[in-house]
Amino acid sequence: MIRSACLIFNPIAGQSDPAQDLAKIRALLEPEMELEILSTTKTVDADQLAYNAVQRGVEALIASGGDGTLSATAAALVGTDIPLGVISRGTANAFANALGIPDSIEAACATILAGETKKVDAAYCNGKPMLLLAGIGFEAETVEQADRTSKNRLGMLAYILAGVKQLGQLPAFDAEIETDDQIIQVSASAITVANAAPPTSILAQGPAGVIFDDGLLDLTVVAPRNVAGAIAASYHLLQSALTGNATERDDIGYLRAKRLKVSTQPPQKVVLDGELIGTTPIELECVPQGLTIFAPSAPETVIEEKLDGLPNLVVVSKAQLESEDDEKSSEVR
Numbered sequence: 001m002i003r004s005a006c007l008i009f010n011p012i013a014g015q016s017d018p019a020q021d022l023a024k025i026r027a028l029l030e031p032e033m034e035l036e037i038l039s040t041t042k043t044v045d046a047d048q049l050a051y052n053a054v055q056r057g058v059e060a061l062i063a064s065g066g067d068g069t070l071s072a073t074a075a076a077l078v079g080t081d082i083p084l085g086v087i088s089r090g091t092a093n094a095f096a097n098a099l100g101i102p103d104s105i106e107a108a109c110a111t112i113l114a115g116e117t118k119k120v121d122a123a124y125c126n127g128k129p130m131l132l133l134a135g136i137g138f139e140a141e142t143v144e145q146a147d148r149t150s151k152n153r154l155g156m157l158a159y160i161l162a163g164v165k166q167l168g169q170l171p172a173f174d175a176e177i178e179t180d181d182q183i184i185q186v187s188a189s190a191i192t193v194a195n196a197a198p199p200t201s202i203l204a205q206g207p208a209g210v211i212f213d214d215g216l217l218d219l220t221v222v223a224p225r226n227v228a229g230a231i232a233a234s235y236h237l238l239q240s241a242l243t244g245n246a247t248e249r250d251d252i253g254y255l256r257a258k259r260l261k262v263s264t265q266p267p268q269k270v271v272l273d274g275e276l277i278g279t280t281p282i283e284l285e286c287v288p289q290g291l292t293i294f295a296p297s298a299p300e301t302v303i304e305e306k307l308d309g310l311p312n313l314v315v316v317s318k319a320q321l322e323s324e325d326d327e328k329s330s331e332v333r
């Protein structure tokens with residue numbers, strides 16, 4: 001059991017009353033530990049507060065807010081052994097759902113007080129910490145369209161509505177995906193690279209069950225051929241998230257790798273943990289067991305890879321390329 005913690009609290013997150021929320025958290029945690037409370041402001045973000053707290057050497061950090069606040073606090077802890085407590089008060093609560101952390105204030109505080117921790121993977125995308133996922137193409141467009149006002153009014157429905165708007169357009173692009181041992185070329189409408197993903201991130205659900213502590217990133221390619229295909233593929237991905245069975249459609253593929261490079265033609269927008277960070281190309285690397293969190297233990301899952309059936313698919317083994325190069329250079333000699 002920890003004796004003290006620094007709580008990073010976003011007073012504007014979500015739709016509930018922040019004063020009531022904070023009072024509830026304090027009533028649950030303060031009898032058991034010394035709590036230093038820091039509020040984020042318009043100009044002081046969670047990442048700044050979290051990095052300072054890590055520098056001071058806190059025993060534990062607790063983040064309470066939406067996914068932005070939780071990801072920013074977690075990012076400061078990657079590579080340290082300082083445990084993170086998560087109290088979600090946002091709209092989507094993707095972070096807590098992806099990592100199996102309960103999302104009511106009471107249950108989240110009980111999880112922290114129970115003191116059970118587990119190590120989960122983190123990742124870097126173009127040098128920035130990534131806890132959940134990077135979305136290329138379709139997902140990025142969807143996040144951009146779910147603005148603050150519509151999120152406040154509609155909650156999760158905002159994301160879904162923004163997605164359906166995009167279904168009419170479906171900008172396909174050519175992608176090259178490089179892993180440690182393969183180079184894959186393919187046409188796609190969306191590519192998602194996930195370290196951890198909640199079931200609601202349907203475009204990450206190719207493998208059904210993104211494993212957040214296997215030392216690998218999970219890449220899903222979605223390549224529907226038309227609008228009807230896009231709707232069917234989205235429905236299938238949602239089913240796969242709910243039933244835990246991997247996808248089996250020709251327009252959905254998935255693979256797992258520790259390191260990945262994704263480039264596209266033309267360049268596509270990239271959303272990293274809910275924030276637009278720029279455009280492709282991106283380079284990603286998993287940091288196995290990079291983050292310690294307070295969480296109840298979860299059952300283990302096993303998944304495979306599948307790319308067959310995707311349009312314009314070319315897969316080249318790097319070992320094969322290297323042996324061809326060796327043959328050519330020995331011919332020259």
Ligand SMILES: Nc1ncnc2c1ncn2[C@@H]1O[C@H](COP(=O)(O)OP(=O)(O)OP(=O)(O)O)[C@@H](O)[C@H]1O
Pocket residue numbers: 010011012013014040041042045065066067068069070089090091092093151274
């Ligand atoms: N006191 C504050 N006043 C205004 N803005 C703030 C304040 N504190 C944090 N912010 C802003 O809130 C954003 C982070 O919000 P966060 O993700 O925690 O909640 P949310 O947007 O409600 O969550 P969700 O994305 O799940 O809907 C950051 O952009 C940050 O700058």
